[in-house]
Amino acid sequence: MINILYNIIIFCITISSLIIIHEYGHFFIARFFNTYVECFSLGFGKKIFQYRDRYGTNYIIRLLPFGGYVKMPESIKNNNIKYIKKFKLLFFYQLNFLKQIFIILAGPFANIIFATFIYFIIFLIGSPIKKNIISEINYISVGNIINLESDIEIKKINDIKVNNWNKLNLELIKNIRQKNKINIEFCKINSSILKKKTLNFDKNFLNFLNERNLITILGILPQELKIYPIISYIIPGSPAEQANLKIGDKILKIENVKFTDWYNFQKIIYNNPNKIIHLNIKRKKNNINLNILSSIKKNNIGFLGFLPKVDKNKNKLSFQYKITFIQTLIKSLNQTIKMVKLIFNSFILLFYDKNNISKLNGPIFIGHIASILFRNNITYYFMFLAMISINLSIINLFPLPILDGGQLLFLIFEKIINKKISNKIKQLIYIFSIITLMIIMGIAFINDFHQF
Numbered sequence: 001m002i003n004i005l006y007n008i009i010i011f012c013i014t015i016s017s018l019i020i021i022h023e024y025g026h027f028f029i030a031r032f033f034n035t036y037v038e039c040f041s042l043g044f045g046k047k048i049f050q051y052r053d054r055y056g057t058n059y060i061i062r063l064l065p066f067g068g069y070v071k072m073p074e075s076i077k078n079n080n081i082k083y084i085k086k087f088k089l090l091f092f093y094q095l096n097f098l099k100q101i102f103i104i105l106a107g108p109f110a111n112i113i114f115a116t117f118i119y120f121i122i123f124l125i126g127s128p129i130k131k132n133i134i135s136e137i138n139y140i141s142v143g144n145i146i147n148l149e150s151d152i153e154i155k156k157i158n159d160i161k162v163n164n165w166n167k168l169n170l171e172l173i174k175n176i177r178q179k180n181k182i183n184i185e186f187c188k189i190n191s192s193i194l195k196k197k198t199l200n201f202d203k204n205f206l207n208f209l210n211e212r213n214l215i216t217i218l219g220i221l222p223q224e225l226k227i228y229p230i231i232s233y234i235i236p237g238s239p240a241e242q243a244n245l246k247i248g249d250k251i252l253k254i255e256n257v258k259f260t261d262w263y264n265f266q267k268i269i270y271n272n273p274n275k276i277i278h279l280n281i282k283r284k285k286n287n288i289n290l291n292i293l294s295s296i297k298k299n300n301i302g303f304l305g306f307l308p309k310v311d312k313n314k315n316k317l318s319f320q321y322k323i324t325f326i327q328t329l330i331k332s333l334n335q336t337i338k339m340v341k342l343i344f345n346s347f348i349l350l351f352y353d354k355n356n357i358s359k360l361n362g363p364i365f366i367g368h369i370a371s372i373l374f375r376n377n378i379t380y381y382f383m384f385l386a387m388i389s390i391n392l393s394i395i396n397l398f399p400l401p402i403l404d405g406g407q408l409l410f411l412i413f414e415k416i417i418n419k420k421i422s423n424k425i426k427q428l429i430y431i432f433s434i435i436t437l438m439i440i441m442g443i444a445f446i447n448d449f450h451q452f
Contacts, residue, residue, distance in 0.1 A: 010374050011367030016042065016065040018111065018389050022396070025110025026070040029103045031055075036089035038080060039071035056083030066363075072103075097415055104408050111393035112336060115386035119332035122379060123323060132168050133189060133223035139266035140301065141219020146197045148186070148220065150263075155194060156185035165222055169215050221310075227262040230309040238305020243292040245306060246283060253280035262308060269294060273302040339390050347394065361444055400433035401426065 019042060030037050036056070043062035050060045072092040073080070083089065092100065132154040137143045154162065157171040175182050182199040199218075221227065229251040234240050251259050254268055255278050269277060273296040281288050294302040323331060366388060373381035397405040406429075414420055 006375075007367045007371040010371040011363060012065050014366065014370045014385060014388065015363070018114075018385070018392050019043075019065070019068040021110050021114045021389065022107045022392060023068045023070050025106040025108070025113075026103055027057075028110075029106035030070065030072060030092075033095055033099050033103065034088070034090055035072055035092055035095060035103070036080065036084055037070055038073050039069070041071070042068040055087055055089070056080050097411075100411055101408065104404050104411065107404055108393040108396045111389040111396075112340070115339070115389040115393075116332050116336045118382050118386040118389075119335045120328055122382060123328045123331050123335075124325070131223070132162060132165060134220055135223040135225060136221040136227060136262055138219035138221070139263050140270055140299075142199065143219040144263075146184070146199055148184070148197060150261075151189050152186045153189060154184060154186045156183075158183050159185075165215065165224075172215070172218075224312060225310055226312070228309040228311060229259045229262075229265070231306050232309040233307040235305035235307075238303070239292050239295050240304045240306040243290050245281070245290070245292075248283070249288075250282040251279060252282055252287065254278070256280075269304055270301040273297075273300055275302065277302070277304065336386075336390070339387060340394070343387075343390055343394055363444075365444075400437060401429050402433050402437065406433060 023040060023042070027037060027040055038056070039058045039060060041060040041062065043065040044067055045063035048061055048063055050058055052058045074091055074093050092103070095103075134143075134148060134150055134152050134154070136150050137148055154168060156162065157168065158175050160171055162168040162171055172182065184197050184199060185194050186197070187194050215222070231240075231245060231247055231249045231251070234245055234247060251265070253259060254265055257268075259265060272294055275294055277292045277294050279290045279292060281290060292304055294304055297303040370381065370384060370388075373384050396403050397408075399409050400406045401410065410421060410426070
């Protein structure tokens, strides 16, 4: 219950901050053009706070922080005449065409600026990056086959420098798509002598490209993670379950040999299919000896059927990647442009491929991810915030009248026909756009419930 409440609070902070930035974009440009703004409202539902400034703008915070608006009326009311006369304020319709466009686009643009600012601050301070140091290699894995070892740092993939795990993963995926082999250059920790290994693969390996992390598929464990000899999961119906192993059991010995690392542990199991494996485990305060008959998996390897605990390595190595002020500005702009392209392309694919509808996420997903990142890594939380800000910017440019894109479409159409669209037609279009938006949000909610 506490965890759910925490997620809700972080979600409200996340969404509210982005909505304030968005609406303030509209408000700032409207004020810049001396336009009368009657109301600046955040959320919907019951009013919980309101304040009127010297220009007659009423600031309102409502109970539910989903959405917001900046109201610029087209007619004079008794309670706003004094403000309009005193400061010689203009109505929105009195502005020229370009100024009206600037006000409409100011909201999405504010979200883009905000995302760029986040990237700028993160890059300027220095974002934490984990070095490509391998902690362990899984036995009978691709990494093991090409003789990669623990305590080495991967420096290059096909002559491209990779200074963090994310870039390493992207380079692996990119090169696997284009070539049938990958050259991996690495060196021992605290050594400058580079060695090279070549990874060859067949076409079947391309099936793994749908996986998010190719590094784990290669059987490589980053140094930021550590495998502990503690059982975290038991596969139903496996030899481990039949032998009454329990989650939380700590492995002390295998075949009377003290547990040293996961590689050697796997080696013993894999090389002894259909044989009795002797384990010495610690369960609570008791030491227990177990005999487990291993089964045979494909390729004639032994199998017990449990997974170890994998957690953050307290002794992990990391460094701060810092660049100059100008480099930071360029990097933050490039990062924003890259994210805009990525998110825009994702929306395009959403409409072209029906299967992608299942990947559409909503507020539950956002709240869950935001709360995890906020709790564990504030830098990654702000990176996520920047991404959601860009998402909000692009979504608001959709041609739905209740969004900025729809308002812009109305404005351009009225300019072309040189007259106002009737309120009746506008209301019908508004109803249609609200229904459309509710359907999209409904799908996103359903997808969220399926995930959590």
